[in-house]
Amino acid sequence: MADRIRIGLLGIGRMGQNHLRNIMLLKDAELAFIYDVDKEACAKLSAQYGVKVSEDLDADMKQVDGVVIVTPTFTHFDYIKRAAECVKNIFVEKPLTDSAETAKEVVKLAEAKGLNIQVGFIERYNPAVATLKAVMQNSESVICTEFNRSNKVASGRITDVDVVIDLMIHDIDLALGLNGKAARVTAHGHQKNDVIEYARSLVTHGNGRVSDITASRITEKRIRQINVACEDMFIDCNLLVREVKVHRPAEQNLGGAVLTAKDEAVEVKLYDALQAELSDFLKLCRGEKTQASDVYAGLESLEIAEEIRKQIKG
Secondary structure, three states: OOOOEEEEEEOOOHHHHHHHHHHHHOOOEEEEEEEOOOHHHHHHHHHHHOOOEOOOHHHHHOOOOEEEEOOOHHHHHHHHHHHHOOOOEEEEEOOOOOOHHHHHHHHHHHHHHOOEEEEEOHHHHOHHHHHHHHHHHOOOOEEEEEEEEEOOHHHOOOOOOOHHHHHHHHHHHHHHHHHOOEEEEEEEEEEEOOEEEEEEEEEEEOOOOEEEEEEEOOOOOOEEEEEEEEOOOEEEEEOOOOEEEEEEEOOOEEOOEEOOEEEEEEOOOOOOHHHHHHHHHHHHHOOOOOOOEOHHHHHHHHHHHHHHHHHHHO
16 A cells, blocks of 8 residues: 555545545645546536546546445445445444445444444544543543534535434444443424424443433524533533533532632644545555544444434334
8 A cells, every 4th residue: 555545535515625635734645536327426526626527436446445425325235235346444424324224234244344334423523522532531420411513404414314323323423432332212302394303312232321412403593512411520522612521510619618610621633634634544554553434334324313313203
């Protein structure tokens, strides 16, 4: 394998273009080609960035070290199967596929062919999440973690999936990473035109912790918030501004007046989440270990998402 990792990019929509820009910023990566069914868009980006447009996808995928799939969710399964015949290292944006059934097939395929598949759960790389995890590990006892995520569907985001797969699945992945495997899931929500636009789920973990997860596409306000109730502290984590604050009982008595509580901000070391995520994919291509979500984590999140959707739809 060459010093620079050769990458092929499948999908050049809004998120795909984010990947394109960031791959080109990574000094140890080379963007070998782009591919999309929208040939006009490909031609424009090719002229803008000086990158090749693939005219023979299967042949071009055999010439790279890894492929990045940023196509619509319903196409993930087919593109993963196609890429698996050509290359060992595959990055696919979340979710892994559009159903737990096809995700299980991907797991079997990965095991049979020895594939390295990374699922794009970018919130794992949010600097505030890394800080939050460190603070939680220092708590005497975590009781409940609340996740709140909202984004208006009309804002130009993904529209081919419901709010559970579009937004909530990020926090399902975080809940499992922060609190462990799920033991029980309950959910309710609201549908519009038979599409779930609001969902709330209580996930009880095997260790007794609870994750309260809410996702909405019916409000204008954009929210990315995690709150953690512990026996010894309350943690406030804002993923948008990348800020973590800890509220603790005070240990001071000021001349007979008891200081009941104190707040402190925790330092968050800032970095670009997408570049960190793609850097991990380059490490994966080199055979190194990473914190990335693999096919098993991708399947686990999808199984919980499907249970939530099932309960909401009745």
